[in-house]
Amino acid sequence: MAAATHLPLPSLLHSSRRLALNPRNLSSIGSFSICLRFPPSRPPLRHPIFSSGCARAAYVTAPASDPDSIDKGSNLELLEQPTVSPPPAAISWGIIWPLLARHKVRIAISMISLVGCTSCTLAMPLFSGKFFEILVGRRPEPLWTLLSKIAVLYVLEPIFTVIFVINLTTMWEKVMASLRGQIFRRILIQKVEFFDRFKVGELTGLLTSDLGSLKDVVSENVSRDRGLRALSEVIGTICILFSLSIQLAPLLGLLMLSVSILAAVYKRSTIPVFKSHGMTQARISDFASETFSAIRTVRSFVGEKKQISLFEKLVIAYENSGRRLGTLKSANESVTRIVIYISLLALYCLGGSKVKAGELSIGIMASFIGYTFTLTFAVQGGINTLGDLRGTFAAVERINSVISASEIDESLAFGLDKELEHSDIGLIHKDIYSEKIPVLNSHYMSALRSSSNGCSLAWSGDICLEDIYFSYPLRSDVAVLNGLNLTLKCGKVTALVGSSGAGKSTIVQLLARFYEPTRGRITVAGEDLRIFDKRDWARAVALVNQEPVLFSVSVGENIAYGLPDDNVSKEDIIEAAKAANAHEFIISLPQGYDTPVGERGGLLSGGQRQRIAIARAILKNAPILILDEATSALDAVSERLVQEALNHLMKGRTTLVIAHRLSTVQNADQIAVCADGRVAELGTHSELLTRGGQYASLVGTQRLAFE
Numbered sequence: 073m074a075a076a077t078h079l080p081l082p083s084l085l086h087s088s089r090r091l092a093l094n095p096r097n098l099s100s101i102g103s104f105s106i107c108l109r110f111p112p113s114r115p116p117l118r119h120p121i122f123s124s125g126c127a128r129a130a131y132v133t134a135p136a137s138d139p140d141s142i143d144k145g146s147n148l149e150l151l152e153q154p155t156v157s158p159p160p161a162a163i164s165w166g167i168i169w170p171l172l173a174r175h176k177v178r179i180a181i182s183m184i185s186l187v188g189c190t191s192c193t194l195a196m197p198l199f200s201g202k203f204f205e206i207l208v209g210r211r212p213e214p215l216w217t218l219l220s221k222i223a224v225l226y227v228l229e230p231i232f233t234v235i236f237v238i239n240l241t242t243m244w245e246k247v248m249a250s251l252r253g254q255i256f257r258r259i260l261i262q263k264v265e266f267f268d269r270f271k272v273g274e275l276t277g278l279l280t281s282d283l284g285s286l287k288d289v290v291s292e293n294v295s296r297d298r299g300l301r302a303l304s305e306v307i308g309t310i311c312i313l314f315s316l317s318i319q320l321a322p323l324l325g326l327l328m329l330s331v332s333i334l335a336a337v338y339k340r341s342t343i344p345v346f347k348s349h350g351m352t353q354a355r356i357s358d359f360a361s362e363t364f365s366a367i368r369t370v371r372s373f374v375g376e377k378k379q380i381s382l383f384e385k386l387v388i389a390y391e392n393s394g395r396r397l398g399t400l401k402s403a404n405e406s407v408t409r410i411v412i413y414i415s416l417l418a419l420y421c422l423g424g425s426k427v428k429a430g431e432l433s434i435g436i437m438a439s440f441i442g443y444t445f446t447l448t449f450a451v452q453g454g455i456n457t458l459g460d461l462r463g464t465f466a467a468v469e470r471i472n473s474v475i476s477a478s479e480i481d482e483s484l485a486f487g488l489d490k491e492l493e494h495s496d497i498g499l500i501h502k503d504i505y506s507e508k509i510p511v512l513n514s515h516y517m518s519a520l521r522s523s524s525n526g527c528s529l530a531w532s533g534d535i536c537l538e539d540i541y542f543s544y545p546l547r548s549d550v551a552v553l554n555g556l557n558l559t560l561k562c563g564k565v566t567a568l569v570g571s572s573g574a575g576k577s578t579i580v581q582l583l584a585r586f587y588e589p590t591r592g593r594i595t596v597a598g599e600d601l602r603i604f605d606k607r608d609w610a611r612a613v614a615l616v617n618q619e620p621v622l623f624s625v626s627v628g629e630n631i632a633y634g635l636p637d638d639n640v641s642k643e644d645i646i647e648a649a650k651a652a653n654a655h656e657f658i659i660s661l662p663q664g665y666d667t668p669v670g671e672r673g674g675l676l677s678g679g680q681r682q683r684i685a686i687a688r689a690i691l692k693n694a695p696i697l698i699l700d701e702a703t704s705a706l707d708a709v710s711e712r713l714v715q716e717a718l719n720h721l722m723k724g725r726t727t728l729v730i731a732h733r734l735s736t737v738q739n740a741d742q743i744a745v746c747a748d749g750r751v752a753e754l755g756t757h758s759e760l761l762t763r764g765g766q767y768a769s770l771v772g773t774q775r776l777a778f779e
């Protein structure tokens with residue numbers, strides 16, 4: 073093992089494919105499926121990333137002197153990698169510390185100014201005591217000398233405070249901006265099933281309210297009676313009190329102890345109320361965003377009353393939990409006050425009697441009263457900060473439970489990392505998590521990079537789906553594809569038909585690599601897709617759906633999104649729009665190409681949206697084109713315009729068409745009938761009609777709808 077070396081994955085793939093995966097060689101080593109049926113105790117004779125379930129866990133060893141030994145079949149050893157540890161929590165001290173460490177100077181200035189302003193604050197009661205002693209003639213110092221010292225304190229304290237607040241908040245805002253950017257990036261690189269699992273509202277809530285709570289824990293706790301200042305005042309006051317009078321200090325200690333115990337009891341008793349308050353708030357936000365985004369459905373079903381009544385229930389639940397929280401807060405407030413008053417009364421009695429007996433100076437007694445108030449406010453402020461911290465911990469826990477439970481799509485993340493490194497994006501330039509993800513993964517991912525480029529291969533080679541098995545991760549017990557085999561011939565049109573739920577759109581999702589097959593492989597010109605990182609592969613596939621999604625920017629910017637990394641010229645945008653039959657309607661819009669399309673393109677008609685999506689795909693100029701019911705939602709006029717645009721787009725590209733209309737399907741070079749997760753029939757329109765099988769019956773029963 074020690075002498076072993078890591079072979080570059082492409083060469084391994086090449087070799088192992090020759091040994092086991094190339095269909096032409098299957099006869100010599102047994103069928104491809106034999107590879108998949110190796111007993112679990114023995115790894116299959118191919119790179120385990122190509123079998124399901126161990127996608128990240130493998131590398132290859134062979135003698136360093138003979139990298140070609142794989143070809144010769146000697147010394148080939150495939151070793152299972154130890155299980156890769158799960159991705160680190162999205163927010164932890166280990167993540168925040170490096171971000172804080174970038175602002176050492178600001179932190180140092182904040183701490184120095186904190187000491188400065190706290191010292192000023194804590195010196196004030198001492199000066200008050202001296203002031204009274206001068207007034208009653210117990211101190212020889214001239215009054216104006218003392219007053220000028222007090223004036224210096226009054227000037228210094230706000231100066232130190234400003235320096236403290238500005239530095240601390242600036243530093244924290246910068247840390248939070250990095251963290252927010254990183255978490256957005258971390259969400260964006262999750263596997264697609266992550267987005268199946270969590271609602272959009274939940275994910276946006278992490279970035280807004282939950283991260284907002286983490287931000288507030290510093291930015292809302294910089295005032296005199298909160299956070300670090302409160303803490304430093306508590307510590308400072310106790311030290312001063314003990315140095316002033318060893319007899320009276322324990323009394324104030326008792327006061328603090330009582331208040332702290334009350335705070336702890338309050339904290340425990342309010343945790344469930346606090347949690348349920350937060351959850352009801354999240355439900356309100358989810359419900360409102362769902363209602364507003366489905367406003368047309370609500371309108372068409374006259375659902376306003378129902379939505380209002382459901383919303384009312386949520387609002388009442390929120391109100392109730394808010395009231396319970398308020399009651400607990402007020403109870404705590406009054407009990408805390410009672411404790412403070414009792415302690416003050418005790419101080420007056422004990423301190424007063426000591427002053428009368430001449431055991432304590434009136435100045436110290438006056439200082440003590442001042443410190444009692446300082447201590448009271450500081451302790452209360454500390455408790456409030458604890459309350460904020462409690463909410464913040466709950467928010468951090470929510471963020472971590474959502475993001476850590478999921479898996480990063482490493483083949484996407486790796487490519488993105490590389491691209492960001494060379495981009496001008498500064499804030500989210502380096503993934504703070506990548507350092508935490510085991511080095512092995514990046515070694516593994518760099519091995520994934522093939523010398524060949526997926527996009528150029530797709531211009532010249534067929535796409536083969538070989539023995540594909542697939543279940544959606546969230547419904548792993550339901551087999552959607554069961555050993556599907558299909559070849560999309562290069563530059564030709566393949567139509568996919570079949571009953572609803574037969575798995576047509578699932579094939580599209582696999583071709584686009586939103587999901588990976590559970591078993592089997594997809595190849596382009598004989599190369600397994602998994603040797604390309606996903607961002608490379610994404611450039612090879614243009615997808616036009618029934619419901620194209622536009623961003624709420626201008627028409628021109630939506631078309632330019634076809635090449636999001638490039639500076640697309642206005643001429644290119646116009647050319648693409650013309651090819652998509654969209655130019656005429658675009659120039660008739662109020663601001664032409666600068667007209668905003670509204671949220672999800674809501675300010676345009678279905679046909680207009682579709683033609684902009686086609687223009688975007690034309691600009692992308694990808695070798696593989698997937699049309700998933702691209703014209704099925706359109707009226708006859710729009711359909712003709714869109715179909716013309718699509719015909720233009722399809723030229724010279726490997727095209728997969730899913731359609732219910734016979735007219736769209738019958739001219740395809742081949743038609744595949746999907747049933748029971750397999751291709752049941754394959755041929756041209758006339759061949760399949762002659763065969764009289766499922767396609768003929770689909771056409772006969774008009775389930776493949778005619779115009």
Ligand SMILES: Nc1ncnc2c1ncn2[C@@H]1O[C@H](COP(=O)(O)OP(=O)(O)OP(=O)(O)O)[C@@H](O)[C@H]1O
Pocket residue numbers: 268544546547552570571572573574575576577578579
């Ligand atoms: N994200 C998902 N998670 C879990 N199951 C899914 C998901 N998407 C689709 N399915 C299930 O997979 C099966 C195949 O769905 P698919 O959308 O591929 O069918 P289809 O042939 O395209 O149907 P249609 O013609 O109605 O669009 C269905 O049973 C569906 O419920």
